[in-house]
Amino acid sequence: MSVLIFVELDNGSVKKTSLEAVAYGAEVAKLTGTTATVLALGAAETSALEQTGNFGATKVLHVSDEKLSHENSLAYADVLAQAVQQENSKVIIISKSGLGDAVAARASAKLKAGIVSGVTELPVIDNGFSVKRSIYTGKAFSTVEVKSDIKILVVKKNAIEALEGTGIAKIESFTPTLRDSDFLASVGQIEKASSELSLTEADIIVSGGRGMKGPDNWQPLLDFAHALGAATGCSKPVSDLDWRPHHEHIGQTGIKVAPNLYIACGISGAIQHLAGVNGSKYIVVINKDPEAPFFKAADYGIVGDIFDVLPKLTKAVQDLK
Amino acid sequence: MKILVCITNVPDTTAKITFTDNDTKLNKAGVQFIIGPYDDYALARAVELKEQLGGSVTVLHVGEAEADPQIRKALAIGADDAIRINADPVDSYFTAAQIAHIASENKYDLILMGRESIDFNSGVVHGLVGEMLGIPSYSPVMKLEISGTTATLAREIDGGKETLTAELPLVLGCQEPISEWKIPNMRGIMTARTKPLVVVEPVSVEEMTIPEQYSLPAPKGACRMIPASEAETLIKLLRTEAKVI
Numbered sequence A: 001m002s003v004l005i006f007v008e009l010d011n012g013s014v015k016k017t018s019l020e021a022v023a024y025g026a027e028v029a030k031l032t033g034t035t036a037t038v039l040a041l042g043a044a045e046t047s048a049l050e051q052t053g054n055f056g057a058t059k060v061l062h063v064s065d066e067k068l069s070h071e072n073s074l075a076y077a078d079v080l081a082q083a084v085q086q087e088n089s090k091v092i093i094i095s096k097s098g099l100g101d102a103v104a105a106r107a108s109a110k111l112k113a114g115i116v117s118g119v120t121e122l123p124v125i126d127n128g129f130s131v132k133r134s135i136y137t138g139k140a141f142s143t144v145e146v147k148s149d150i151k152i153l154v155v156k157k158n159a160i161e162a163l164e165g166t167g168i169a170k171i172e173s174f175t176p177t178l179r180d181s182d183f184l185a186s187v188g189q190i191e192k193a194s195s196e197l198s199l200t201e202a203d204i205i206v207s208g209g210r211g212m213k214g215p216d217n218w219q220p221l222l223d224f225a226h227a228l229g230a231a232t233g234c235s236k237p238v239s240d241l242d243w244r245p246h247h248e249h250i251g252q253t254g255i256k257v258a259p260n261l262y263i264a265c266g267i268s269g270a271i272q273h274l275a276g277v278n279g280s281k282y283i284v285v286i287n288k289d290p291e292a293p294f295f296k297a298a299d300y301g302i303v304g305d306i307f308d309v310l311p312k313l314t315k316a317v318q319d320l321k
Numbered sequence B: 001m002k003i004l005v006c007i008t009n010v011p012d013t014t015a016k017i018t019f020t021d022n023d024t025k026l027n028k029a030g031v032q033f034i035i036g037p038y039d040d041y042a043l044a045r046a047v048e049l050k051e052q053l054g055g056s057v058t059v060l061h062v063g064e065a066e067a068d069p070q071i072r073k074a075l076a077i078g079a080d081d082a083i084r085i086n087a088d089p090v091d092s093y094f095t096a097a098q099i100a101h102i103a104s105e106n107k108y109d110l111i112l113m114g115r116e117s118i119d120f121n122s123g124v125v126h127g128l129v130g131e132m133l134g135i136p137s138y139s140p141v142m143k144l145e146i147s148g149t150t151a152t153l154a155r156e157i158d159g160g161k162e163t164l165t166a167e168l169p170l171v172l173g174c175q176e177p178i179s180e181w182k183i184p185n186m187r188g189i190m191t192a193r194t195k196p197l198v199v200v201e202p203v204s205v206e207e208m209t210i211p212e213q214y215s216l217p218a219p220k221g222a223c224r225m226i227p228a229s230e231a232e233t234l235i236k237l238l239r240t241e242a243k244v245i
């Protein structure tokens, strides 16, 4: 009956967003009077799997098969469905990402389970099972009642505050049946900026817009991001113009991010850009135009020239240390 | 090459979202509806593939008659015919079951749609349809080439992208830069008027989720302005007040 949490691994460790999902799952387990079990697929460090205990998991089902080390939503959903059957789980928790949604979708059809994607709070279960989710790209919320016996919640970053405590998770190896038909696609080239922080995981993001004026002017922004330990992002026109790589494009039609701190440099704040950042805890806007719409969505603002302001900020951060 | 493109009918990206009927319905007054921007990319690529390889493009929408202008627009952009499943979809599972039902009767080589709808942002319909049909699904796809019965695609993964080769049939959730949005030309608009748009009733699907109530986020407090000449104050505030650095 345990709550089952599907976690994503990155180089053998559990992604931060997945640890948040574990903490969320452990809270749901408390609400429903059961325990939280993690499902981890592919090569993983034992210490990384044990760390999920600090977020409230009591058991980890680990499938160490190397075939699962490469992201494969078809096979992951298949394994997840088998784990749900073994554990007789009624609630499945997955952190929101392209992979998370894909796994949730395929598992939903296998298990005839209702999905709620974009969950922002813990469920309310006194009278049925209802949960709040983000809709219209952060412009509104919807409270949804889940009717199906098995329920899949795809949880957004920051849905709960995940504090690391201490706890013991027992690791069990799990050997599901893998279907050849899930491994037919052949994987070619993988282009991954492995040295960079991933935008969806980052606590701080420094992002640049058309105000950066060209591909060769990013050094001050990169320096500032480096000083803060931040990931870098950009607006759509910037990636359309190839000033920055496409995977940095944030907004309605790009990545949706929810860092603790989002710093927008020379971005006007078009509604489509805001849609990708409105989950951020704090927003800082630096723009030379005091009328830029982004200031209306910001917590802190500086009206000024980015090329003048950024070096000062970088120095101030360095002086903190 | 038989391609099915599933489109959503959603409020324009700039629309102000409010609710009526005790917060149980979207207030559609003054809201302009569009084809979902991601679906628009899928449609554009489908039309290009048809031009290159021959075959047909069918657009499918699960929704009520208010979407007909957007369906006609998809026909004007280059789809050959359209199917509308006449229902107000309650959730992704319902929508996917309708699409899977049509697809199981028509044997498409490729089922394309946007990576997510911009109203509910779930991003699960392609995966659901794939599983319901027992065929692979991939998303978000940024590049798609077809040669014979083989698709070569690039999809986004966390912090990068990868290339995959897979056999048709496939269900794909699309995003830029798979193609560029197409604007219908005059000839397209004229011919779209007479292209077939078939309306069919939905199949029944078990109830999974029911939306109960909508709400809006709390309004944002005022922005604290810091003079550019004292930029370093910002860093102090981020450390001591917001406590985020």
Ligand SMILES: Cc1cc2nc3c(=O)[nH]c(=O)nc-3n(C[C@H](O)[C@H](O)[C@H](O)COP(=O)(O)OP(=O)(O)OC[C@H]3O[C@@H](n4cnc5c(N)ncnc54)[C@H](O)[C@@H]3O)c2cc1C
Pocket: A208, A209, A210, A211, A212, A234, A235, A236, A237, A238, A249, A250, A251, A252, A253, A254, A265, A266, A267, A268, A269, A270, A271, A272, A273, A276, A286, A287, A288, A289, A292, A304, A305, A306, A307, B013, B037
């Ligand atoms: C369907 C649709 C989907 C879209 N999706 C997205 C999306 O996902 N993400 C996205 O970002 N956009 C998206 N857009 C585009 C969006 O509408 C805006 O055009 C875009 O966000 C503007 O980018 P920008 O702020 O970088 O550029 P601009 O709007 O040109 O703003 C540049 C800003 O820089 C400031 N500036 C210039 N020089 C300086 C300087 N030296 N110092 C300080 N400030 C300076 C200017 O005052 C201005 O505010 C979408 C549009 C549509 C129609």
